[in-house]
Amino acid sequence: xxxxxxxxQLDSLPEEVRKKAIAFIASLMEQxxxxxxxxxxxNDDAIKPRVFGIAKGMATICKDFDDPLDDFKEYM
Numbered sequence: 001x002x003x004x005x006x007x008x009q010l011d012s013l014p015e016e017v018r019k020k021a022i023a024f025i026a027s028l029m030e031q032x033x034x035x036x037x038x039x040x041x042x043n044d045d046a047i048k049p050r051v052f053g054i055a056k057g058m059a060t061i062c063k064d065f066d067d068p069l070d071d072f073k074e075y076m
Contacts, residue, residue: 010021068076 010018013021
């Protein structure tokens with residue numbers, strides 16, 4: 001629902017209920033501001049230090065990797 005529709009709904013409330021709704025929204029904004037980290041990305045807690053060389057030996061390259069392929073002899 002677009003924000004404009006929410007504004008129209010809020011505007012159509014009785015004055016007393018509108019004040020309570022605005023106070024509730026203000027309290028939600030304050031809570032959100034307090035919880036918002038400063039200068040950190042949201043997933044900083046989940047980031048683990050990198051371990052270099054953990055995949056060593058898991059991949060190999062054949063000795064004839066750079067040799068020309070038989071399929072392309074006619075183009076060379």
